[in-house]
Amino acid sequence: MSELHHAHQGVVRPMSVHAVPTAKRLERPSWRDSRLMVGIILVLVSATLGARLVASADERTPYFVAVDDLVAGDRVTGATFRRVDVALSDGMGGYLRADFPVPVGKALTRDLRAGELVPSSALSDPGEVxxxxxxxxxxxxxxxxxxxxxxxxxxxxxxxxxxxxxxxxxxxxxxxxxxxxxxxxxxxxxxxxxxxxxxxxxxxxxxxxxxxxxxxxxxxxxxxxxxxxxxxxxxxxx
The missing domain is CATH 2.40.30 (Elongation Factor Tu (Ef-tu); domain 3)
Known part of the structure; x- marks a missing residue:
């Protein structure tokens, strides 16, 4: 009986073997990968265009425009003008720059429409109007x-x-x-x-x-x- 028991214990039963999937190893992108190159080119183009837009914006200059219709003789107050940033063509200078304070107390020597750029020559001392x-x-x-x-x-x-x-x-x-x-x-x-x-x-x-x-x-x-x-x-x- 003991022999049979030992013999029974010595029997090796075959086990079912299942295929174990192996995980793919991620490969590092290569410089030769066309998709990577296209992506890099797109980033460079976007950065270049953005830099040009910023540079173009920086070329604009702040000027004053009339807030409302103004009449020759009006005195300038802090609410008479507002700032706008514009890029004027060459030879179109002579307008009042807004990177200086509003010339409060000055008098207008000509009429101005609302939104019109303010010519520097349109301002004078009140006694001269x-x-x-x-x-x-x-x-x-x-x-x-x-x-x-x-x-x-x-x-x-x-x-x-x-x-x-x-x-x-x-x-x-x-x-x-x-x-x-x-x-x-x-x-x-x-x-x-x-x-x-x-x-x-x-x-x-x-x-x-x-x-x-x-x-x-x-x-x-x-x-x-x-x-x-x-x-x-x-x-x-x-």
């Missing part, structure tokens, strides 16, 4: 559609009951040509022809007295928009 602000009262209907910066001719008709009403030359006459509108100040009471609106104008210094006298003598003042419209489209008294 020969206009003053004067407020006149006119028919409300004459100011309909009137905007800041627009140019108007100013006509005056003496008061029929005032001094000089019986003079031969006391009819309506042109007092100012192409005066710049600074502001529509306020509307006064009344209806129809009785309604009045106050308009602030830039008046050449030499004509301020005549305008003030017309206002003080209750003369009828009428403003007529100059053909051509907004600021900068017409020359004139300012």
């Amino acid at each position: 020969d206009v003053q602000r004067v407020t006149v009262r006119t028919d409300a209907t004459a100011t309909v559609g009137l905007d800041r910066g627009q140019r108007v001719d100013v006509y005056v008709t003496p008061d029929a009951h005032g001094a000089g009403a019986e003079d031969e030359d006391s009819g309506t006459e042109l007092l100012l040509e192409a005066a710049a509108v600074v502001e529509i100040v306020a509307s006064e009471g009344g209806f129809g022809a009785a309604a009045r609106t106050s308009v602030q104008l830039y008046v050449p210094t030499g004509q301020v007295k005549a305008v003030v006298e017309a206002v003080d003598h209750d003369a009828k003042i009428t403003v007529v928009p100059v053909s051509g419209g907004p600021a900068g489209t017409s020359g004139g008294g300012a």
Whole structure:
């Protein structure tokens, strides 16, 4: 019995053998790999194009442009101009650079449209700009559609009951040509022809007295928009 037991223990049973998959070893990319070369070329091209774009952007120069429509005689404040970066063609210099502070306190010698580059020659000391602000009262209907910066001719008709009403030359006459509108100040009471609106104008210094006298003598003042419209489209008294 013991022999059989030992014999049984000595029997070697065959085991099933399964194929064990072997993992592939990753190969390092070779410089001869075409895909690697194409990738490197693409990276180099992208870097070159990016560098050129940055260099092109660096060639732009900061300048000032007008924030709103401006009128000759306006004083410059910190909110009058804003900065833009532009690349101007050769021979297009003469504009106000924005890498310097805003010239607060300077006065404009010409009209500017909103978004227009500011010529350096458009600025001067306030004492050298020969206009003053004067407020006149006119028919409300004459100011309909009137905007800041627009140019108007100013006509005056003496008061029929005032001094000089019986003079031969006391009819309506042109007092100012192409005066710049600074502001529509306020509307006064009344209806129809009785309604009045106050308009602030830039008046050449030499004509301020005549305008003030017309206002003080209750003369009828009428403003007529100059053909051509907004600021900068017409020359004139300012």
